[in-house]
Amino acid sequence: MKVTGKSITNGATITVAIEGSRIAAVTDGGDTDALGGPDVWIAPGFHDLQVNGYGGHDFNAGSWGLDTRVEPAEGFALLQRDLAGHGIALFCPTVITDSVEQMAANLRRIAKAVATDAQLRSGVTGIHLEGPFLSPVEGPRGAHPLEHVRGPDIPLFQRLQDAAEGLIRICTLAPELPGALALIEHLVAAGVVAAIGHTGANAKAIRDAVSAGATLSTHIGNGCHAAIPRHDSYIWEQLACDRLTATLIVDGHHIEPAEARVMVRAKRPERIALISDAVMLAGLPPGRYARGRFEVMPDGHIVLTGTPYLAGASALLDTCIVNAWRWTDMDLAQAVACATEVPARVLDLERKGRIAAGFDADLTLFRIAPDGPMEIIATIVGGRRSDGSDLSDLSESL
Numbered sequence: 001m002k003v004t005g006k007s008i009t010n011g012a013t014i015t016v017a018i019e020g021s022r023i024a025a026v027t028d029g030g031d032t033d034a035l036g037g038p039d040v041w042i043a044p045g046f047h048d049l050q051v052n053g054y055g056g057h058d059f060n061a062g063s064w065g066l067d068t069r070v071e072p073a074e075g076f077a078l079l080q081r082d083l084a085g086h087g088i089a090l091f092c093p094t095v096i097t098d099s100v101e102q103m104a105a106n107l108r109r110i111a112k113a114v115a116t117d118a119q120l121r122s123g124v125t126g127i128h129l130e131g132p133f134l135s136p137v138e139g140p141r142g143a144h145p146l147e148h149v150r151g152p153d154i155p156l157f158q159r160l161q162d163a164a165e166g167l168i169r170i171c172t173l174a175p176e177l178p179g180a181l182a183l184i185e186h187l188v189a190a191g192v193v194a195a196i197g198h199t200g201a202n203a204k205a206i207r208d209a210v211s212a213g214a215t216l217s218t219h220i221g222n223g224c225h226a227a228i229p230r231h232d233s234y235i236w237e238q239l240a241c242d243r244l245t246a247t248l249i250v251d252g253h254h255i256e257p258a259e260a261r262v263m264v265r266a267k268r269p270e271r272i273a274l275i276s277d278a279v280m281l282a283g284l285p286p287g288r289y290a291r292g293r294f295e296v297m298p299d300g301h302i303v304l305t306g307t308p309y310l311a312g313a314s315a316l317l318d319t320c321i322v323n324a325w326r327w328t329d330m331d332l333a334q335a336v337a338c339a340t341e342v343p344a345r346v347l348d349l350e351r352k353g354r355i356a357a358g359f360d361a362d363l364t365l366f367r368i369a370p371d372g373p374m375e376i377i378a379t380i381v382g383g384r385r386s387d388g389s390d391l392s393d394l395s396e397s398l
């Protein structure tokens with residue numbers, strides 16, 4: 001397969017030759033027989049470090065009190081196709097706080113699907129474990145259920161990692177909890193990214209976590225108190241620390257455009273990873289779900305019915321990249337790098353995040369008008385097209 005278009009890094013017209021799952025060659029100039037065209041941008045495949053679910057499919061069985069209508073393994077394949085329809089080639093299925101048994105079952109289900117589905121194996125770059133080692137305090141805890149949050153526990157982490165067959169690559173935890181520093185050291189020694197999130201830590205606890213090896217801040221600005229001290233703040237400390245890369249949900253609902261602008265200035269683009277944090281109701285047609293408990297609004301954002309409270313994220317990286325480009329000082333190439341190069345660096349993936357011979361053939365082709373949305377032309381995962389979906393028939397069944 002060949003694809004052609006404008007390189008996202010410098011705007012030059014290139015043709016990318018793909019053999020098997022790798023990029024065989026990148027040459028200057030166009031190719032009229034190749035997929036793409038002169039007005040199409042070619043980027044490394046978009047890479048989302050935090051996806052809970054999408055389009056009625058869920059990596060967290062039962063967390064919405066809803067049944068998905070297909071077997072999970074088939075659902076994961078559909079979920080992957082839906083994500084690819086928005087340009088996401090690579091992603092980290094995210095398992096959130098639940099009973100230990102349910103979390104282990106969810107991890108086993110993902111591991112089994114990845115083991116049996118080659119396309120899923122090409123797209124999943126690791127599991128993100130967000131919980132149960134999170135702050136029990138209202139605000140920092142976010143939507144994680146209080147009855148299931150727990151203190152850091154290395155044997156419990158190991159039990160979950162065993163259920164995941166070693167696929168957990170990111171663990172988000174609250175570093176102020178007793179035992180957190182030992183868990184961070186354990187994670188880092190095991191090659192797992194220790195991420196700070198859903199925390200009420202003071203600044204010193206953030207510094208201690210970084211000294212122990214934490215390298216990531218999970219959705220900074222969310223999973224926070226409504227009001228925080230103006231000096232001793234976990235947000236300032238994480239923004240100021242150059243050893244932490246921060247993930248951001250730039251969907252227009254989770255943080256304000258001005259917050260995104262300031263955070264990008266503080267961290268610099270090379271330390272910002274855009275994530276969706278999408279949930280299973282994301283992408284479904286507007287309406288009420290789960291016997292009326294949740295409502296998907298006309299603009300796609302999801303609320304607890306009758307309230308302004310967000311019940312999860314819905315915009316995917318195609319939207320978040322465009323928002324980050326328009327709301328911050330970043331140019332389009334930098335915004336795209338925050339969803340390609342940076343996540344590859346976070347997970348230390350040597351053959352991902354760039355378009356070059358020998359790299360994995362994970363590519364996203366898109367068009368964009370100056371004021372319009374991003375139009376995904378194709379999403380290639382491990383050398384194969386992965387995009388295309390129709391969600392229009394799902395509203396009746398959930």
Ligand SMILES: [Zn+2]
Nearest residue numbers: 130142219223
């Ligand atoms: Zn979270």
